[in-house]
Amino acid sequence: MEKHFLSNFVSGKxxxxxxxWYNPHGDCIIYRTVDEEVxxxxxxxxxxxxxxxxSEKPIGFQIKGVGAIVRRLGLAxxxxxxxxxxxxxxxxxxxxxxxxxYESGPKTIGRRMAYTGAFEFxxxxxxxxxxxxxx
Amino acid sequence: MPPTNYLVEIINPENVxxxxxxxxxAHDFYLQLYKHSPVxxxxxxxxxxxxxxxxxxxxxxxxxxxxxxxxTGKPKMWYVKEDVRVTFxxxxxxxxxxxxxxxxxxxxAERCANDDKLCPDDWQNRYKALVWKSTS
Numbered sequence: 001m002e003k004h005f006l007s008n009f010v011s012g013k014x015x016x017x018x019x020x021w022y023n024p025h026g027d028c029i030i031y032r033t034v035d036e037e038v039x040x041x042x043x044x045x046x047x048x049x050x051x052x053x054x055s056e057k058p059i060g061f062q063i064k065g066v067g068a069i070v071r072r073l074g075l076a077x078x079x080x081x082x083x084x085x086x087x088x089x090x091x092x093x094x095x096x097x098x099x100x101x102y103e104s105g106p107k108t109i110g111r112r113m114a115y116t117g118a119f120e121f122x123x124x125x126x127x128x129x130x131x132x133x134x135x
Numbered sequence: 136m137p138p139t140n141y142l143v144e145i146i147n148p149e150n151v152x153x154x155x156x157x158x159x160x161a162h163d164f165y166l167q168l169y170k171h172s173p174v175x176x177x178x179x180x181x182x183x184x185x186x187x188x189x190x191x192x193x194x195x196x197x198x199x200x201x202x203x204x205x206x207t208g209k210p211k212m213w214y215v216k217e218d219v220r221v222t223f224x225x226x227x228x229x230x231x232x233x234x235x236x237x238x239x240x241x242x243x244a245e246r247c248a249n250d251d252k253l254c255p256d257d258w259q260n261r262y263k264a265l266v267w268k269s270t271s
Binding site: 004005006009010012013014015016017019021023024025026027028032035036037038039040041042045050053054062064065 | 139141160161162163164165166167169170171172173174175176177178179180183197213214215216217227230232234238239240241243244245246256257261
């Protein structure tokens with residue numbers, strides 16, 4: 001197998017973790033339940049469903065525009081806790097973000113089904129660490 | 136080893152006939168993929184290939200975030216699971232997303248549009264503009 005072009009810049013253990021994470025470069029939340037490549041199905045401006053490139057079954061999702069959601073709702077609407085206010089780090093509820101995303105668009109059957117799937121995927125009581133200074 | 140961003144030379148989507156610019160694979164981003172998403176880390180190779188050999192470039196990829204770019208291409212191979220490399224399917228296009236600062240933030244397959252197999256489905260409604268097309 002060819003050497004990965006970034007192999008000189010990484011170290012430590014590599015192991016898949018099925019846990020949502022906030023990507024500050026894309027201002028988005030990413031969640032995959034299995035370590036398989038995905039085919040993206042864009043539902044609306046906010047939600048994209050990830051389908052397995054092997055089985056085509058839904059295996060996760062991406063929520064875009066997290067900063068806009070937080071700005072619209074205010075921190076009180078999504079914040080779970082803020083341990084390090086001085087460092088501008090807060091924890092937001094994944095479910096609250098998903099709910100706000102759903103409420104922001106038209107109530108079509110297609111959206112409802114897609115968001116239902118995302119809710120069913122989501123681990124319960126999950127909070128994500130994000131930095132509001134990136135918004 | 137200090138944190139090192141990896142730079143890839145790309146067509147400047149703001150000036151497609153001008154000098155090339157650098158897209159950024161941010162250290163924190165690729166380290167996150169390396170540690171927790173092995174197949175996505177492996178497909179950074181695919182993302183780099185598409186950035187270097189794009190077939191379409193789109194501007195304005197987000198409603199809620201200014202700017203942003205999408206480079207699409209057709210790699211010959213890609214990883215579908217860790218260490219499992221297969222032929223890239225004909226009905227898909229590989230899309231690589233850069234933010235306004237040219238930081239890579241997403242790379243994935245999408246279904247091809249009916250009118251142009253090198254564009255993602257519904258590209259007319261999703262992006263602000265098609266800014267560049269490969270002529271080869």
